[in-house]
Amino acid sequence: MARKGRRATFEEKVFALRLLEQGMSPDRVAEALGVGRESIFRWKRQARAGGTEALRIKKAPGRPRRLGPGQEQTVQAVVRDVTPRQVLGTAVVLWTRALVAMVISTWFGIGLSVAATGRLLHGLGLSVQRPVYRSPRRDEAAIARWRSTLFPRIRRGARRRGAVVLFADEMSMRVDHRSGTTWGLIGQTPVAHAGAGRRSVKMFSALASDGTLRYRLGHGVMDRWAFLGFCTQLLRTITRPIILIVDGSSIHTARAVRDFTARSGGRLRLFFLPAYAPELNPDEWVNQNIKARAAREAVADEHELAAAMHRGMRRLQKRPDIVRGFFADPHLAYITV
Structure with a gap:
């Protein structure tokens, strides 16, 4: 049975339409499934306009993307292949969210918060990692x-x-x-004598x-x-x-x-x-x-x-x-x- 306060599943919606086709009143169907009467009529309109597939729950689109696909790929390539020193001329060689946001603002004129920049990087398949250092004198x-x-x-x-x-x-x-590492009380650093x-x-x-x-x-x-x-x-x-x-x-x-x-x-x-x-x-x-x-x-x-x-x-x-x-x-x- 569907419960009030949550969305009905696709199967429950199809079952409701089947009950309507068999002659059960919308009020009875709503009562049987534990949903509001208006939901029954909405499902009926959706099925009439787009078939039963229109009853599937669609994921909310979320916030619109601030960067275009090409810009996102550029950001990924920059973080993956070069260092902040090469791009921004800083002494820093490790990327932070703030530095990536600075590059996005400078290159594309788009302002992103540090948190939004972190979500963007995760969405591009990037994560915080400890780098392996290599000598520039390697052949x-x-x-x-x-x-x-x-x-x-x-x-x-x-x-x-x-x-x-x-x-x-x-x-x-x-x-x-x-x-x-070892275990200890939170806020109290363990002491090991050696x-x-x-x-x-x-x-x-x-x-x-x-x-x-x-x-x-x-x-x-x-x-x-x-x-x-x-x-x-x-x-x-x-x-x-x-x-x-x-x-x-x-x-x-x-x-x-x-x-x-x-x-x-x-x-x-x-x-x-x-x-x-x-x-x-x-x-x-x-x-x-x-x-x-x-x-x-x-x-x-x-x-x-x-x-x-x-x-x-x-x-x-x-x-x-x-x-x-x-x-x-x-x-x-x-x-x-």
């Missing part, structure tokens, strides 16, 4: 060539030699590094798409000699030839490293990722995972931090499915295709 052509040509060639060579392809990186984590200071723990790590993971922790300087210590560990624990893919930092390109690989008799070969392209290295996921987990522990000094990092790495070694999952990042699809 996009070199990155594309790495994905399409260089790495497939490296992978084919590794298969012919029976070598394992490892992606390696290094990171340094300070005792006072903090991240993560160590302070700038002492840090260094870590070299390398992983393969099959879930293989190796690492080395240290407290000293992260230089070419520390990197060579990690390479020595890899050669000791992996019997197959190793292809190690790293970035082009001076730690990896030093003469001592080149001499070391030359003396390995082909057991270790280094290849270098394009510059300013960390998203091509799956070892970045290892670093993020360990930093996120270790930062949640209240370590007092660098020794406790090293223990926390060690536990995190041992966990990943026991869960190769998690390590393999790192390669599901769309930026890393080139590795497993």
Whole structure:
């Protein structure tokens, strides 16, 4: 039964007309459906003019759109492809609703409130997001060539030699590094007691798409000699030839490293990722995972931090499915295709 205070459904309107056709009076039909008598006559007029389809409830048109379709597409393209600095000459590089409203006013002479601008942006399929920062010194052509040509060639060579392809990186984590959230009373910021200071723990790590993971922790300087210590560990624990893919930092390109690989008799070969392209290295996921987990522990000094990092790495070694999952990042699809 229809209830007063709400619209009757399409099916109820059709049913009402059927009752009228069967000889029931409009008053009885209105009473049976719980609607006003005038509604019955209105439905009858609508059906006579446009058929039963005219009885369907139509969505209210809402406010008229202030911008034309072409103007809306221009706004979407501007927010998507350029920065406020390029458009307005400001020092700001991140879009806000107020800045978008300023562009609309300047270009089209249409004044929109901040709230209306937000509704417009949502309607154009845009949302507030944390941007990924990229260096202007990136060579996009070199990155594309790495994905399409260089790495497939490296992978084919590794298969012919029976070598394992490892992606390696290094990171340094300070005792006072903090991240993560916790629960607390509204208006009262929780307090967590942990160590302070700038002492840090260094870590070299390398992983393969099959879930293989190796690492080395240290407290000293992260230089070419520390990197060579990690390479020595890899050669000791992996019997197959190793292809190690790293970035082009001076730690990896030093003469001592080149001499070391030359003396390995082909057991270790280094290849270098394009510059300013960390998203091509799956070892970045290892670093993020360990930093996120270790930062949640209240370590007092660098020794406790090293223990926390060690536990995190041992966990990943026991869960190769998690390590393999790192390669599901769309930026890393080139590795497993």
